[in-house]
Amino acid sequence: MLPAEWYEASSYSDFALWLTPGDVDRLRAEIFEVISRYRHSATEAPQGAAPVSLQVQAFPVPGTVELSAGDV
Numbered sequence: 480m481l482p483a484e485w486y487e488a489s490s491y492s493d494f495a496l497w498l499t500p501g502d503v504d505r506l507r508a509e510i511f512e513v514i515s516r517y518r519h520s521a522t523e524a525p526q527g528a529a530p531v532s533l534q535v536q537a538f539p540v541p542g543t544v545e546l547s548a549g550d551v
Contacts, residue, residue, distance in 0.1 A: 485529075495540075503537050510535055 481489065498506065514533065519525070 507535070507537055 480486070496502075514535075519528070
């Protein structure tokens with residue numbers, strides 16, 4: 480089991496949002512900007528840091544957007 484400090488800080492979240500392509504583009508840019516502030520190499524990482532996996536996925540739910548003729 481993770482130490483309490485790591486357990487309480489960790490997250491497994493899933494959000495369903497209704498967005499336009501422009502909204503997704505802006506959201507992606509904002510998330511990536513925040514992530515960039517926390518990117519450190521192993522030698523630059525603060526004391527007590529551990530590698531953390533963060534996944535970002537943003538795409539229409541399959542079957543909810545009509546594909547264009549050129550898409551397969």
